[in-house]
Amino acid sequence: MKRTLTTCPYCGTGCQFYLLTDGNGRLVGVEPSSEHVISKGQLCVKGWNAFNFPNHPDRLTVPQIRKNGKLVEASWDEALDLVASKLKEVQEKHGADSIAFFSSAKTTNEENYALMKLARAVFKTNNVDHCARL
């Protein structure tokens, strides 16, 4: 059993816990961190169950692109080439501010930083926001 100290993905309280993985690298449980300043060995029902959803069969596992109105599986290269060429086309035709980026209050700081840098440094637009307001 491997224990990995991490931070709860649900509310902003910021409890920390250990994710437990079995020999096959599969998430099997959660163990509170007794030293943590906020959680002090406790978690709420959401935290206790935070190992559950990553294993769900509904997870998206392959890139998809729309062909003839339907989403079909594609390779990463195919999907990302399409994203880059379409965004470039829109930018050239309609200007930088015709593109917007929605970042996420659920993803990490590093990934929020990367997306806002993409919007500003590469696509030259300040149309970047996340759902803090919602």
Added chain:
Amino acid sequence: MTNSISCVEQTGCILLIGSNTTEQHPLIGTRIINAVKKGMKLIVADNRKIRLAEIADMHIRLENGTNVAFLNGLMHVIIKEGLADDEYVKTRTENYDELKAIVEEYTPERTAEICKITPEEVVNAARMYSAPEAAMIVYCMGITQHSHGVDNVKSCANLAMLTGNVGKAGTGVNPLRGQNNVQGACDMGALPNVYTGYQKVVDEASRAVFEKAWGVENLPGNVGLTVTTAINAACDGQLKALFVLGENPMMSDPDQHHVKTGLENLDFLVVQDIFPTPTTALADVVLPAACYAEKDGTFTSTERRVQRVRKACDPPGKARQDWEIVGDIAKRMGYDGLTYNSPEEIMDEITRVTPIYGGMQYDRIDQVGLQWPCPDREHPGTPFLHKGTFKRGLGLFGPASYMPPMELPDEEYPFLLATGRCYFHFHTGTMTRRTRLLDREERFPYVEINLDDAKRLGIYDRFPVMVSTRRGEVKALARVSDVVVPGHLFMTFHFEEAAANALTNNALDPVAKIPEYKVCAAQVRRAS
């Protein structure tokens, strides 16, 4: 939060306003319960009979959307009865005279009339909050999700400053952030007007800093579109392409029909997420992403604490890290500045361009996270803000007058509908509804209705009803109780099959562009 979660243990009184803490921030709720047991005073200002109301010293059931009037009423009493911290007001604030002039009109009687409470409640709450050495204001979306949300927030700050409750332990104005990394997304500049650490895009000097750090020229200096204005621009045909990372605007944005129109109107929609959602269903490209358990990085909690996220397992199938996907797109656009080897390398760059994160290197936050501002490697972090002085020098009173919500109940739609969350689910339900134990606890969409109204309309507990507004109609099960007052309805927005946001009003606060989720006019009837 201006202060820390542990301040709950150092305060004499909490004024809790618009936060159902035990459900939305359970472990903070537990701390409040423990503090009450040790003698801390608790004032719950909330229309619903939330769990903390049962142990509170006062439960004030003010009408939704009247927070500004209520807070002004408290300040009126505090000034009248000489309960203000005059020394603090004199040495640390400005614009007091304007505040005094505005709150003058909010006598206990007038306040009580607007808020549908009693004058005694206004007087007693004012005395209770201003009595102890240190008192805290804690609030959540109940304060911000209004068309006058910014006025609400300012009024909280006014009350705290008036009583000297800013800049020391056990005090402050403390919004509880809903999603785990709202604080971090803001800190990282995922906002249309600022770069990281709230450095403004309109400010030429900040632009120069980022142009140099990123090796680019001509960064744009105009403020961009917010989520809600971007959707409007998509409807108007101004916005042509949208890149959505881990969001589900189809469920979380106001007026679902309007959102759908906007998204369908785009030339190109890319959605990067972990599960299929109503938003991925509309996308031209769907990119599978890793979830929190499969990545390294940091989250920043509601008390500004930057903490490590660590990879415990591999992502499923071909799913990848968000930062790698973003880097690959940048490379295809001919930019190498987003090609990193690890999240740690990204954090190192963040510390170089973000003064408040200057000392947040991974080796320093390895076991225990630090609270920003933390400008350098030697800095111990900051448990509470505005100690001794405000960032702008003096604290500015920004008084506001009460304005009624945009849409109030009328003959056709006689109920006031508010939306929120419940204990078992999270936001749009994409994660929690796929967690067996959580889904079992709260399986069906429901609407809370008062016993008297239910009787009058022939509605029974757990029986299906139709809830409608000017924007749409959904089916839900009735939950009959005294949690809501007569004339009110309450729904959560976790359920795809009865999306409460098909009903809500997209009236926005003019400054913060937050939708008005806590008040709209609705009708309810038995489903046949």
